[in-house]
Amino acid sequence: MEDKKSSLEIISPNLPNELDRLTIFDKNIQSEDSFTMGIISNALVENQIAEHVSFEKIIFKNVTFHNVSLKYLDLVDVRFENCDLSNMDLRESVLHKVEMVNCKMVGTNMSESTLRNVQFDNCNGSYALFRFLNCKQVNFKNSSLCNADFYKAKFLKVGFNNTNLQQTGMSGAKLKGIDLSSCKLEGLGVTVDDLDGCIVSPEQVMSFSNLLGLIIKS
Template sequence: MEDRKSSLEIISPGLPKELDILSIFDKCILPEDSFTKGIISNVLCKDQNADHVSFNKVLFKNVKFDNVSFKYLDLVDVRFENCDLSNVNFSQSVIHKVEMINCKMVGMNMSESALRNVLFEECDGSYALFRFLDCKQVGFKNSSLGSADFYKAKFSKVAFNNSNLQQTGMSGVSLKGIDLSSCNIEGLGVTVADLDGCIVSPEQVISFSKLLGLIIKR
């Protein structure tokens, strides 16, 4: 687990060793429904739309989400493993002590959510919406975030390790103290002000030189 955390002290989900099987997606989830201490595995979650749903100490494993909107979601001590969360709407949610491991998150909407102690590892978050995200103690590791949108997100102790940030939008995001040196940042959408204090590799400086209007002579 230490390798997953990298240099951040991310608190892992506090899942019990034994979890009861939760069979909840064979019915309509209602607003403010709450589910706790269980495992949901090898199922399809389809055509669900409910606000203020909460999951506490729940493991999602091999779950596919299709046409799902859980706005104002409350996730605490939750792990997603090998799940397909493409195009789900988790906007304006509270997400604390959560791991997403080897998940497909293409087009996922987490805009305006608050993330605390969250790890994304081996995930595909291409085209995901992270606009106005509030992140603290959040790690992205070996993940693809190509063309994702972090417009005006707030970062505090956020790490990007060996991740794809091609064409990722980070306009209005302060990257001070954020280390992008191990990432592919080709076409990263930022301004000069956004990059103030950002940690990059010598090779990446050349990519960012266009923002400064510099011509590199070789």
């Protein structure tokens, strides 16, 4: 199946070939701190609370975040590789040209965040909170978003490719023009109005028979 990343024209992070290692989490991060040009790897980040922190041209690699709240986070040209962001509080953050690759995001709270040119590849975002998310040029690929919550999220040029959306809540998130045909949709929480113009496979229509008031005769 064609990868929708190219058709979405998502801009990848602009990162230098070589970056110096940063050890910024050896001390507590303060609100409004700003960090640029570096790689943070093989680290455990825990018990950090700050707001309006910014990262630009940063690679996070093999980093585990535990008991971390970074509300209003600003990320530009950032890549996360093999990181665990589970249960992080990232509400009202702004992500631009960001990649999440092989990351664990179980229960991560990104509600009311703004995403532009963001790619999630092979990530586990089960039970994550994406309520009121504002997305443009965003792709979820080969990922699990089961039981996640996209209540009233705004989607513009968003792709869901080979992604598990079982029991995912999307009430109030208009899906017109979005192709879900490669995804698992059993138990997807939507209304008939939300589905107007959504692209699904013939087999997936069965999943929405009750919602549509259909009685399927065998």
